[in-house]
Amino acid sequence: MSSKSFVEIIDIHKSYGKLVVLEGVNFDVRKGEFIVILGPSGEGKTTLLNIIAGVIRPDKGKVIIDGQVVDDSSNIYIPPERRDVGYVFQNYALYPHMTAFDNIAFPLKMKKLPRDEIEQRVEKIAKLLKIDHVLHHKPSQLSGGQQQRVAVARAIVKEPKLLLMDEPFSNIDPALRASVRLELRLLLKSLGITSIMATHDQEEAMTLADRLLILRRGKPIQIGSPMEVYEKPSDKFVAEFVGGMNILELKSEYSSLLREYRVEGEDVSVKFMGFRPESVIISNEGLEAEVLDAEYKGDKWTIIAQIRSGEIIRFYNKDPVNTKSTVYIKPTKIYLFSSEGKTVKILTINK
Ligand SMILES: Nc1ncnc2c1ncn2[C@@H]1O[C@H](COP(=O)(O)OP(=O)(O)O)[C@@H](O)[C@H]1O
Ligand SMILES: [Mg+2]
CATH class of the missing domain: 2.40.50.140 (Nucleic acid-binding proteins)
Known part of the structure; x- marks a missing residue:
């Protein structure tokens, strides 16, 4: 283990019946780093995030978060709620009957924090994400961008060690994407949150990532900074997929x-x-x-x-x-x- 790695993904394998989805995935994430998993759809990005979150288990391999083995594909298995990981799901998975406030407050209520503290923390994060004026709205009354911010707020309000995001910009109006992207990146950097995001969009991946992990046929075929990947693609697929x-x-x-x-x-x-x-x-x-x-x-x-x-x-x-x-x-x-x-x-x- 390198002394700087905060998350370690070691030799992860996952199959569904005969379908091999992940086949020997290895990478590590440094503290405060923003890693983007990039690959065409169907290449196992969501499966990998789910394994890191603990929503599903690998057939083989190990997941270590902040020095703790959270899954060794055998006896050790720490469930999602005890991993201190925030997760923004692809479709946001907001609770439709709850207001934005209650959605964001939910993880804090689960932790049984006092009411005052919950209110303070929700309001603080809502201000930061510029959704403090819509906290009494239900998800159906929010725009795509606002829903995304509520989902991000809910994932980071309990100040998790690690933030996972699955295609968080896919429901956002393309015209707004660039600015929402920049704001999110600046926010996560200012909070020092270590993040892993999945996307199939190479432009999005290039602009956000400290390092890219390119997933292809169940394996990472290249890991490197956007510049490294662009200048020195490891193969023809990466050369075409990133930067055409x-x-x-x-x-x-x-x-x-x-x-x-x-x-x-x-x-x-x-x-x-x-x-x-x-x-x-x-x-x-x-x-x-x-x-x-x-x-x-x-x-x-x-x-x-x-x-x-x-x-x-x-x-x-x-x-x-x-x-x-x-x-x-x-x-x-x-x-x-x-x-x-x-x-x-x-x-x-x-x-
Ligand atoms: N629960 C499941 N049962 C069977 N096949 C699945 C299941 N979950 C995902 N898959 C398959 O695994 C592959 C990878 O899926 P996924 O991780 O969602 O890819 P991505 O997020 O990169 O689009 C796909 O072929 C998908 O159909
Ligand atoms: Mg997916």
Whole structure:
């Protein structure tokens, strides 16, 4: 165990019948850290959060929170209410017949705190989350954003050691998401709450996470800061999923282009080549592509083009490019992947 880890997830396995959902999940979380579990839907994110919360049990593995083994998939099992963990469920799971105040007060009532203290703590957290004016409303009378704040308030009012959140922004109007996201991040940082959040949204994950854990086929395929994951994706899947890399199957027609990156022809392990939209420059040589469309992005244009082999690529350009025109493009940075999709080389050339 590293001395700094606050939560340790050790070799977690979980199957439902023949369906293997988690297969050897290992990671740790430092105190005060914000970890985002990122993966397409159905990859086991909710299952993993439920195991950390104690709502379900793993078939194998261990969960340690603040030095205490809370589940060892055998004799040791500390139930959710004794784990000191706050949980914001995907659909918020607010009690519909209770007011916002009573929803938030619920965990404190369970702890049998005195009435005065409950009132003080609910009001304090409600002010912080800017829902103090709707405390007498029932969930159905609240907007999506307000419901989310009530759910967050209920999860953190008892000042848990650890906060779990399952896709907490999915019911929020996209126009409001960025500001709600920022406020939540600043709040959790100011309170010093250690958090683990699950999402399938890579942009959301990138903006919130101290570190990302990318879950794929039941395993974490990469753990790292958003910048590490973006700059050095561990494989083709991560490269495409985070930040949308163009990926092409390597063909002999690229050999003149690749020579500029000093890739030798005998490198047989390389099967795919990738490059990010922002690394492309239009040149008078390089990959030949026919422009299909140009999308205006304010500060730039996204050019969608088709290369000779038929594959569609995207890249950014300061100016639009006429559709049907032919361009030659050169990425300043390329990623090479093995036939299994592993990143084997990252190469750059000068502009
Ligand atoms: N109680 C259950 N019984 C059977 N299959 C389940 C159960 N819970 C989840 N699953 C399956 O496990 C897989 C992972 O689910 P989940 O953890 O909800 O993924 P995610 O949150 O990443 O979308 C899915 O295929 C889902 O259908
Ligand atoms: Mg889920």
